[in-house]
Amino acid sequence: xxxxxxxxxxxxxxxxxxxxxxxxxxxxxxxxxxxxxxxxxxxxxxxxxxxxxxxxxxxxxxxxxxxxxxxxxxxxxxxxxxxxxxxxxxxxxxxxxxxxxxxxxxxxxxxxxxxxxxxxxxxxxxxxxxxxxxxxxxxxxxxxxxxxxxxxxxxxxxxxxxxxxxxxxxxxxxxxxxxxxxxxxxxxxxxxxxxxxxxxxxxxxxxxxxxxxxxxxxxxxxxxxxxxxxxxxxxxxxxxxxxxxxxx
Amino acid sequence: xxxxxxxxxxxxxxxxxxxxxxxxxxxxxxxxxxxxxxxxxxxxxxxxxxxxxxxxxxxxxxxxxxxxxxxxxxxxxxxxxxxxxxxxxxxxxxxxxxxxxxxxxxxxxxxxxxxxxxxxxxxxxxxxxxxxxxxxxxxxxxxxxxxxxxxxxxxxxxxxxxxxxxxxxxxxxxxxxxxxxxxxxxxxxxxxxxxxxxxxxxxxxxxxxxxxxxxxxxxxxxxxxxxxxxxxxxxxxxxxxxxxxxxxxxxxxxxxxxxxxxxxxxxxxxxxxxxxxxxxxxxxxxxxxxxxxxxxxxxxxxxxxxxxxxxxxxxxxxxxxxxxxxxxxxxxxxxxxxxxxxxxxxxxxxxxxxxxxxxxxxxxxxxxxxxxxxxxxxxxxxxxxxxxxxxxxxxxxxxxxxxxxxxxxxxxxxxxxxxxxxxxxxxxxxxxxxxxxxxxxxxxxxxxxxxxxxxxxxxxxxxxxxxxxxxxxxxxxxxxxxxxxxxxxxxxxxxxxxxxxxxxxxxxxxxxxxxxxxxxxxxxxxxxxxxxxxxxxxxxxxxxxxxxxxxxxxxxxxxxxxxxxxxxxxxxxxxxxxxxxxxxxxxxxxxxxxxxxxxxxxxxxxxxxxxxxxxxxxxxxx
Numbered sequence: 001x002x003x004x005x006x007x008x009x010x011x012x013x014x015x016x017x018x019x020x021x022x023x024x025x026x027x028x029x030x031x032x033x034x035x036x037x038x039x040x041x042x043x044x045x046x047x048x049x050x051x052x053x054x055x056x057x058x059x060x061x062x063x064x065x066x067x068x069x070x071x072x073x074x075x076x077x078x079x080x081x082x083x084x085x086x087x088x089x090x091x092x093x094x095x096x097x098x099x100x101x102x103x104x105x106x107x108x109x110x111x112x113x114x115x116x117x118x119x120x121x122x123x124x125x126x127x128x129x130x131x132x133x134x135x136x137x138x139x140x141x142x143x144x145x146x147x148x149x150x151x152x153x154x155x156x157x158x159x160x161x162x163x164x165x166x167x168x169x170x171x172x173x174x175x176x177x178x179x180x181x182x183x184x185x186x187x188x189x190x191x192x193x194x195x196x197x198x199x200x201x202x203x204x205x206x207x208x209x210x211x212x213x214x215x216x217x218x219x220x221x222x223x224x225x226x227x228x229x230x231x232x233x234x235x236x237x238x239x240x241x242x243x244x245x246x247x248x
Numbered sequence: 249x250x251x252x253x254x255x256x257x258x259x260x261x262x263x264x265x266x267x268x269x270x271x272x273x274x275x276x277x278x279x280x281x282x283x284x285x286x287x288x289x290x291x292x293x294x295x296x297x298x299x300x301x302x303x304x305x306x307x308x309x310x311x312x313x314x315x316x317x318x319x320x321x322x323x324x325x326x327x328x329x330x331x332x333x334x335x336x337x338x339x340x341x342x343x344x345x346x347x348x349x350x351x352x353x354x355x356x357x358x359x360x361x362x363x364x365x366x367x368x369x370x371x372x373x374x375x376x377x378x379x380x381x382x383x384x385x386x387x388x389x390x391x392x393x394x395x396x397x398x399x400x401x402x403x404x405x406x407x408x409x410x411x412x413x414x415x416x417x418x419x420x421x422x423x424x425x426x427x428x429x430x431x432x433x434x435x436x437x438x439x440x441x442x443x444x445x446x447x448x449x450x451x452x453x454x455x456x457x458x459x460x461x462x463x464x465x466x467x468x469x470x471x472x473x474x475x476x477x478x479x480x481x482x483x484x485x486x487x488x489x490x491x492x493x494x495x496x497x498x499x500x501x502x503x504x505x506x507x508x509x510x511x512x513x514x515x516x517x518x519x520x521x522x523x524x525x526x527x528x529x530x531x532x533x534x535x536x537x538x539x540x541x542x543x544x545x546x547x548x549x550x551x552x553x554x555x556x557x558x559x560x561x562x563x564x565x566x567x568x569x570x571x572x573x574x575x576x577x578x579x580x581x582x583x584x585x586x587x588x589x590x591x592x593x594x595x596x597x598x599x600x601x602x603x604x605x606x607x608x609x610x611x612x613x614x615x616x617x618x619x620x621x622x623x624x625x626x627x628x629x630x631x632x633x634x635x636x637x638x639x640x641x642x643x644x645x646x647x648x649x650x651x652x653x654x655x656x657x658x659x660x661x662x663x664x665x666x667x668x669x670x671x672x673x674x675x676x677x678x679x680x681x682x683x684x685x686x687x688x689x690x691x692x693x694x695x696x697x698x699x700x701x702x703x704x705x706x707x708x709x710x711x712x713x714x715x716x717x718x719x720x721x722x723x724x725x726x727x728x729x730x731x732x733x734x735x736x737x738x739x740x741x742x743x744x745x746x747x748x749x750x751x752x753x754x755x756x757x758x759x760x761x762x763x764x765x766x767x768x769x770x771x772x773x774x775x776x777x778x779x780x781x782x783x784x785x786x787x788x789x790x791x792x793x794x795x796x797x798x799x800x801x802x803x804x805x806x807x808x809x810x811x812x813x814x815x816x817x818x819x820x821x822x823x824x825x826x827x828x829x830x831x832x833x834x835x836x837x838x839x840x841x842x843x844x845x846x847x848x849x850x851x852x853x854x855x856x857x858x859x860x861x862x863x864x865x866x867x868x869x870x
């Protein structure tokens with residue numbers, strides 16, 4: 001019994017050592033569907049309503065057949081309309097996987113006593129990877145707009161007449177990680193507010209992760225905006241987070 | 249004659265029919281899709297739809313072969329009928345099939361025409377595909393940041409060994425990895441690392457370009473490389489994680505990802521909370537030359553000398569011992585020697601206590617933790633072998649094996665500290681220092697003394713028939729060596745293990761290359777410990793012919809008075825002289841204790857020998 005406190009102390013030290021090694025587990029919170037499951041549901045008797053949560057521009061560029069576009073930052077009214085029909089299953093998808101933190105539509109539908117609600121795992125990319133067909137209402141031909149690094153962007157901004165940084169990230173992201181002196185027009189509103197961009201300045205487009213900026217830049221070039229570059233990797237490179245896949 | 253009239257009638261009927269059909273077509277105002285080819289240019293005038301198109305690679309095709317879905321010119325002109333979505337895959341099915349699942353198609357919705365611009369004036373390009381690919385990629389990707397640097401820069405300067413865009417990324421089959429999927433992240437890392445390997449593992453290419461031919465092999469010497477090679481690339485850094493994809497320049501170049509100003513940034517992709525000197529870690533350590541790091545070189549030489557010296561002495565010792573005992577046994581059987589006197593059993597059913605319950609428990613825990621450490625650690629050391637992958641899979645993968653390894657290490661550290669505590673209590677009973685030196689060098693101590701040197705000399709004389717076997721007291725010199733080997737091993741393996749376990753914390757005390765030193769020392773010392781225990785310790789205590797197959801007193805805790813008198817006569821005499829022998833006698837262990845002791849002991853013995861076989865297999869064949 002005399003040795004018990006010593007053994008407990010030793011055991012505690014061992015547990016502290018071990019505690020440092022255990023990775024944290026992420027909880028799965030949404031009902032998710034794979035692309036194949038969605039395809040099966042669409043072919044069934046009661047097909048779900050498929051909602052794309054990205055921007056209208058992207059939806060017109062390419063989308064899953066029979067899907068509609070309700071952007072993540074859609075007004076409350078649009079979301080309430082979605083939630084009205086509680087019998088029809090809703091399947092939401094974005095360009096990649098959706099998360100409540102980044103998609104208010106998903107969070108609001110969950111909060112409002114949703115209809116049966118699913119998110120498409122991997123989003124449109126997973127659908128395409130599975131080889132299923134897509135539809136283009138009005139595809140925007142991509143134009144040659146070079147991607148530049150963060151260092152080059154900084155070098156540009158130090159020059160005399162700095163280019164205008166057009167931040168097309170969502171308002172939610174911009175609130176938490178703003179880019180100084182940037183003009184923010186979220187991708188979901190770009191087709192409405194592109195007129196606010198001055199035509200006499202060269203523009204550098206910055207998106208979340210470098211997957212939507214070429215589309216935005218090509219669209220703006222066709223509208224007469226002199227887009228000169230895109231930030232390679234998007235805003236993620238400006239606000240780096242801890243990368244996954246490390247040793248701890 | 250009749251035949252000629254018949255032919256003329258047929259011709260007249262055919263011509264009349266043709267006339268009717270033509271008139272009827274003209275009357276209806278409809279035109280077939282096949283006729284649109286020529287007439288498209290009536291409206292779609294000018295270049296590139298005329299001469300340029302006919303000169304292009306698609307010039308032999310009609311317009312409608314690509315712009316399908318137009319059945320009527322009238323409907324098309326009124327906007328009623330629009331051409332279908334272009335499908336290059338109708339002809340280029342193979343390329344299109346691969347492209348549809350590639351990164352540009354999946355994530356960027358880039359179609360054929362976005363790269364193959366001016367499709368109506370598309371000509372077959374002069375020059376090689378690899379160079380043309382660079383020019384096409386530069387349409388969207390910055391020339392200054394991609395093409396002018398590193399591999400592509402060298403390629404454009406004429407070095408055809410250097411990689412162009414398409415060599416690493418492919419042209420139409422650039423994989424579309426899902427960044428949220430661990431499996432895809434692993435696949436991406438494998439893909440990029442294997443691409444690097446395909447060139448940097450090529451000695452001829454390395455020689456031509458004055459590159460190190462062993463760079464891949466030396467990556468395999470690191471923790472990153474070992475875990476990668478054993479089949480868990482998702483857990484560690486591959487080539488591109490440190491070198492990045494494009495800023496591959498000499499470290500002296502400030503733009504290089506490995507320039508000193510960027511190094512910490514690269515490490516921070518996976519590691520957190522480290523001192524800037526952490527970045528002095530050597531990603532491709534070369535132990536064979538002092539040029540890269542004199543410390544690593546000297547450490548390597550020291551470890552080689554330590555291993556060689558230890559094994560040379562003890563393997564020769566064991567071999568000579570075995571020969572001596574075996575020869576004695578044979579001579580005794582053939583009657584050349586007088587049989588050893590059979591000591592009458594004076595106290596049937598009673599034995600002498602050698603190890604307490606706590607000591608036996610400690611040995612069992614030591615065995616279990618040691619085997620766990622060997623089985624989870626050696627698959628990384630010999631990552632190229634097939635058994636390494638099986639063994640690491642048995643533990644549930646490299647990450648789970650890592651957790652088992654750390655649990656076993658923590659147990660062993662606890663055992664080490666407890667033994668240290670017991671040693672202090674032995675030396676300073678009641679925390680009184682008087683007489684500590686006598687106890688330290690006395691017969692009950694595990695500390696080597698002058699008699700051990702004499703015993704070593706005596707044993708070698710006995711091996712060569714120049715004297716009798718020395719008489720031992722409570723501890724023999726090889727048992728003392730075992731004990732101190734564990735102390736030494738625990739300090740070295742434990743210290744280096746903790747450095748590898750908490751490399752970021754270690755950087756606050758040492759520079760980053762201490763992790764390289766720790767990796768080398770941990771690996772070599774583990775080899776020394778494992779092979780020493782599985783060969784020398786096993787032989788000395790279990791496999792020597794007069795103890796074969798198992799000496800179980802470390803599990804039962806007791807052995808016979810006869811064995812005590814024969815193996816440790818000085819201790820026996822001391823106990824008799826001090827009158828302590830009787831109080832040390834205990835009943836012989838029961839059947840269950842004996843069975844469990846034998847089963848556990850033999851299992852451990854066999855497992856150890858099996859692991860030795862695997863290790864030697866790896867040393868010889870890999």
